[in-house]
Amino acid sequence: MEALVASAIGVLVACGVYLILRARTFPVVLGLALFAYAVNLYLFVMGNITLGAPPVLQEGMEIAAYADPLPQALVLTAIVIGFAMTAFILVLSICAYVSLGTDHLDGREHTQ
Amino acid sequence: MNHWLIFPILIPILAALVIPLFAGKDLALQRGISLTASLATMFAGLWMLRLAAGGEMFTYALGNWPAPFGIVLVLDGLSAVLVALTGVIGLFALLYAMQGTDEKGPFFHVLFQMQIAGICGAFLTGDLFNLFVFFEILLLASYNLLVFSGGEKRLRAGVHYVILNLIGSGLFLLAVGTLYGVTGTLNMAHMAVRVSELGASETALVQASALLLIVVFALKAAMLPLYLWLPNVYSSATAPVAALFSVLTKVGVYAILRTSTLIFGAEAGVAADLLKPYLMPLALLTLVLGWIGAMGSHKLRKMLGYMIIASLGLMMASMGLFTTAGISAGIYYMLHSTVVMALMFLLVDLIARQRGPVDDALVVGWTPTQGSMLGVLFFGAVIAAAGLPPLSGFIGKMLILQAAIDQPNGFWMWAIVLITSLIALVALSRAGSLVFFKTDDVPPGESAGRASLGDFLPVVGLLVCIALFTAYSGPVTEFTNMTAAQLLEPSFYITNVLGR
Numbered sequence: 001m002e003a004l005v006a007s008a009i010g011v012l013v014a015c016g017v018y019l020i021l022r023a024r025t026f027p028v029v030l031g032l033a034l035f036a037y038a039v040n041l042y043l044f045v046m047g048n049i050t051l052g053a054p055p056v057l058q059e060g061m062e063i064a065a066y067a068d069p070l071p072q073a074l075v076l077t078a079i080v081i082g083f084a085m086t087a088f089i090l091v092l093s094i095c096a097y098v099s100l101g102t103d104h105l106d107g108r109e110h111t112q
Numbered sequence: 113m114n115h116w117l118i119f120p121i122l123i124p125i126l127a128a129l130v131i132p133l134f135a136g137k138d139l140a141l142q143r144g145i146s147l148t149a150s151l152a153t154m155f156a157g158l159w160m161l162r163l164a165a166g167g168e169m170f171t172y173a174l175g176n177w178p179a180p181f182g183i184v185l186v187l188d189g190l191s192a193v194l195v196a197l198t199g200v201i202g203l204f205a206l207l208y209a210m211q212g213t214d215e216k217g218p219f220f221h222v223l224f225q226m227q228i229a230g231i232c233g234a235f236l237t238g239d240l241f242n243l244f245v246f247f248e249i250l251l252l253a254s255y256n257l258l259v260f261s262g263g264e265k266r267l268r269a270g271v272h273y274v275i276l277n278l279i280g281s282g283l284f285l286l287a288v289g290t291l292y293g294v295t296g297t298l299n300m301a302h303m304a305v306r307v308s309e310l311g312a313s314e315t316a317l318v319q320a321s322a323l324l325l326i327v328v329f330a331l332k333a334a335m336l337p338l339y340l341w342l343p344n345v346y347s348s349a350t351a352p353v354a355a356l357f358s359v360l361t362k363v364g365v366y367a368i369l370r371t372s373t374l375i376f377g378a379e380a381g382v383a384a385d386l387l388k389p390y391l392m393p394l395a396l397l398t399l400v401l402g403w404i405g406a407m408g409s410h411k412l413r414k415m416l417g418y419m420i421i422a423s424l425g426l427m428m429a430s431m432g433l434f435t436t437a438g439i440s441a442g443i444y445y446m447l448h449s450t451v452v453m454a455l456m457f458l459l460v461d462l463i464a465r466q467r468g469p470v471d472d473a474l475v476v477g478w479t480p481t482q483g484s485m486l487g488v489l490f491f492g493a494v495i496a497a498a499g500l501p502p503l504s505g506f507i508g509k510m511l512i513l514q515a516a517i518d519q520p521n522g523f524w525m526w527a528i529v530l531i532t533s534l535i536a537l538v539a540l541s542r543a544g545s546l547v548f549f550k551t552d553d554v555p556p557g558e559s560a561g562r563a564s565l566g567d568f569l570p571v572v573g574l575l576v577c578i579a580l581f582t583a584y585s586g587p588v589t590e591f592t593n594m595t596a597a598q599l600l601e602p603s604f605y606i607t608n609v610l611g612r
Contacts (some may be wrong), residue, residue, distance in 0.1 A: 032279070032282075038282075039286055043285055043288075046289040046292055047292070071289075074289075081248050082281075084252070085248070092259070092267075093271065100267060105272070106268065107267065107271065
């Protein structure tokens with residue numbers, strides 16, 4: 001399970017970084033979204049992967065059968081913020097595309 | 113329990129919630145609410161400064177959840193002085209914005225107040241994840257303020273700035289996540305305890321995440337090599353926004369100083385003195401490159417951007433000594449340079465408006481209509497910025513040099529600070545003489561417009577602040593010495609927050 005989650009995060013980050021390094025706004029926004037997903041997944045598993053266990057402690061329960069609830073709360077916050085930021089950068093890129101007439105990140109075409 | 117601590121966050125947020133009710137209808141009412149809120153924030157900040165000046169530390173447990181389970185706000189000397197600084201700069205920037213900048217688009221005051229709430233929150237919180245949340249609040253407000261009133265230049269700078277900071281936020285989460293995984297806590301005081309107890313097997317993990325965290329803060333603080341975004345962003349923003357942004361970089365400096373003394377300080381076990389070998393050399397290089405950039409700028413506003421980088425380099429170099437004298441001098445210079453740079457951005461905007469079509473470009477332009485008044489103010493600001501006597505820039509630099517004199521790498525500090533002071537003087541005199549002396553007459557039939565009394569008020573106000581700051585250098589240095597001693601004594605912070 002650890003290997004699966006770790007490699008999934010790794011692939012997401014790699015794809016995200018590749019796309020962020022593109023010169024057009026749309027791939028960069030997608031790259032940022034992928035990177036945000038990877039970060040959220042990473043946050044989610046940082047309190048160890050616990051399968052089929054409740055995040056609430058009860059009387060007489062073993063600690064081993066308990067999932068850390070804090071990362072779940074953190075990832076919820078991170079998802080909300082990440083979603084808002086992605087929406088913002090999307091609107092900003094569209095705005096830049098309409099006003100500047102190009103989707104190049106520098107706001108102008110580079111001619112060779 | 114001291115309810116004062118929440119006020120600098122609560123007041124601006126409440127104002128930001130109320131102002132949209134009058135959006136688009138009644139600008140005077142919006143301005144009134146915003147101004148009242150800024151005044152209240154400033155007085156709350158000054159009151160907190162008075163509280164903290166006694167050398168005590170105050171904590172405020174949000175929702176009455178005891179630390180480390182809930183989020184705490186912590187007020188020590190450093191937080192108090194930075195909140196007060198934010199309040200003062202915020203007020204003057206707002207006064208300037210009310211002269212017409214806020215008419216250029218909707219929701220200026222909402223964004224402005226949210227920005228102040230985010231900055232104050234970042235300075236006050238004692239929880240690492242909460243710091244992330246306040247970072248996002250201040251960043252989202254700053255994205256909008258940067259592109260406020262539109263224009264191609266601002267959009268270009270905005271896209272770069274937003275993308276860069278989104279990557280920074282992602283890295284921040286990765287670092288916080290790893291630190292939580294290793295230490296099992298997010299409370300900074302508790303994390304300091306846990307990090308110092310870690311075994312050698314965790315060394316790599318905790319050091320990697322700590323340095324990742326510092327990279328994120330260095331991006332905010334525009335430290336080498338992460339400073340390239342700053343000149344473009346600051347020179348594109350409208351003047352009051354740029355003035356407020358001069359506080360924004362200090363959030364990064366604050367976070368570096370806080371984490372590197374508290375969590376990764378001398379007593380941190382496997383992560384002890386993590387930043388010590390890097391901070392001063394990098395900061396000194398930032399200082400050099402900042403002034404070289406200022407020297408080579410073709411536009412006044414861009415030059416100010418590079419001057420911010422240089423001042424950040426100088427204050428972080430001094431803090432990088434990690435001695436009481438070094439940190440104290442760094443904090444003194446930070447307070448001074450933030451006010452000076454805010455003043456410069458407002459002043460240059462007034463000057464550029466009277467130079468006709470060349471605006472702020474460093475070429476021959478029109479003779480400024482109110483040349484003598486602007487010239488005198490510019491002269492005063494330059495004396496402060498270049499660090500000439502008698503103003504506080506000189507005292508700040510002197511304190512920094514004094515702090516470095518008996519340190520092992522003090523030679524580099526002396527050499528670089530003195531040489532860059534010379535470059536600063538050359539760059540600023542060149543700009544000043546070009547703007548005020550080598551000018552063309554205003555062509556007939558054209559008029560440049562005059563700055564009103566309301567335009568001058570914030571500029572003069574900030575200059576008076578610098579004069580007061582210079583006059584009261586004695587008490588101020590006592591305060592910064594006390595703050596530096598607090599920072600170098602992490603057990604003081606830990607005992608106060610955790611109550612044991």
